[in-house]
Each structure stands twice: as structure tokens, then as C-alpha cells.
Amino acid sequence: MKLPTYNTLFSVIYRSELESPNFFAHLQDTLEKASLKTDNIFLLGDFNSNLLDVNEDSPTGLPDKTRKLLNVLDSFCMQNVIKKPTRCTLTTKTSIDLIVTTKVELVRRSGVWPFRISDYNLVYATLEDPCQRLYGSEIFGNSRKTTLKLKWNKHLSALLQR
Numbered sequence: 635m636k637l638p639t640y641n642t643l644f645s646v647i648y649r650s651e652l653e654s655p656n657f658f659a660h661l662q663d664t665l666e667k668a669s670l671k672t673d674n675i676f677l678l679g680d681f682n683s684n685l686l687d688v689n690e691d692s693p694t695g696l697p698d699k700t701r702k703l704l705n706v707l708d709s710f711c712m713q714n715v716i717k718k719p720t721r722c723t724l725t726t727k728t729s730i731d732l733i734v735t736t737k738v739e740l741v742r743r744s745g746v747w748p749f750r751i752s753d754y755n756l757v758y759a760t761l762e763d764p765c766q767r768l769y770g771s772e773i774f775g776n777s778r779k780t781t782l783k784l785k786w787n788k789h790l791s792a793l794l795q796r
Contacts (some may be wrong), residue, residue: 639787641671641674642672642674642675642676643668643671643672643674643675643676643772644678645668645676645677645678646677646678646679646693647661647677647678647679647680647681647687648679648680649679649680649681649682649683650682651682658699658702658703658705658706661706662706662709665697665706665709665710665712669672669710669736670786673736673737673792674736674737674740675710675712675735675736675737676733676734676735676737676759676794677712677733677734677735678732679731679732679756680728680731681703681730681731681732681749682699683697683699683700683703683730684700684721684728684729684730685695685700685703685704685714685729685732686728686729688700688704697796698710703762707734710736711736712734712735712736713735713738714729714732714733714734715734715735715736715738715741715744715759716729716731716732716733716744716745716746716757716759717729717744718745718755719755720732720746720754720755721745721753721754721755722753722755723753727738731754731755731757732757733757733758733759739762740761740762740768741759741761741762742760742761742762742789743759743760744757744758744759744760745757745758746758753763764771
């Protein structure tokens with residue numbers, strides 16, 4: 635995605651528990667290539683590595699897949715912006731659905747939203763707007779579309795204020 639002042643890479647990730655023996659090596663290689671194009675990288679998705687109870691001062695004793703993920707993220711100065719459980723069952727709480735980025739300062743708000751038909755919560759992040767004019771009528775010549783976009787932005791803002 636190209637914004638007027640930023641080249642930003644957004645990528646969706648799914649790491650299967652069973653079918654990805656080389657996932658972390660592949661992720662490392664992919665991030666190396668991506669970092670040559672931009673330093674604004676956002677990865678969103680199910681990493682199947684629980685970061686909920688990670689103590690940054692003492693990374694020993696972590697499961698192997700969590701330690702490997704943290705090593706890859708650390709090597710690219712990436713941070714997770716989701717700090718609450720993303721999956722809650724009767725007996726466990728984990729944070730396996732993540733949003734990680736090289737540009738935490740661009741994240742205005744992030745969190746989880748209970749999804750009542752599943753034990754997974756939805757994760758979200760809103761970003762600082764690098765170009766305020768994108769929200770005006772300059773994008774949409776049709777005033778009906780502008781009105782719908784403004785109503786959607788107002789509705790979304792109200793939902794995120796809860």
C-alpha cells in the first residue's frame with residue numbers, strides 16, 4: 635500500500651500448527667526482502683505462538699516456537715501491539731493472533747474485541763493518518779459516497795471508543 639508519505643507493507647499471516655516446519659526461516663527471509671523496500675511493515679494474523687505471558691526481561695523457559703518468533707521479530711525491531719488475550723476458553727487464555735509492526739508510533743489504538751460466537755477475539759489496530767485530506771471529499775467526487783464514508787468513519791470511531 636502506498637500512502638502519500640509512507641510506503642507500507644501489510645501482510646496477513648497464518649502459521650499452521652502442523653504444516654509449517656520452516657515457517658520462521660521463511661518469515662526471516664521474507665522480512666529481509668521486504669525491509670529492502672520499506673521500513674514500515676505490519677504483519678497481522680494467527681501466528682500460533684502465545685505472546686501473552688512473555689516476560690521481556692526473562693525470555694528463558696519459553697516454548698520453542700514462541701522463542702523463535704520473538705527472535706525473528708527482534709531482529710527486525712518489530713513489536714506486537716496486541717496486549718490482551720485473543721483466545722479465551724474455559725481453562726486457558728492465549729495471545730496467538732497478533733499485529734506486529736516496525737512502526738509502533740503509527741498505531742493510534744489497538745486491542746481485542748470479543749467475538750461472542752467463538753472463543754477467538756477479533757484484533758484491531760487503527761493507524762495515525764499521514765495525510766488528513768484522504769477523509770475529505772477529494773477522494774469521492776460523488777457527495778453520496780462522501781456522506782457514506784463520513785458516516786462509516788463516525789460509526790467506526792464510536793465503536794472503538796467503547
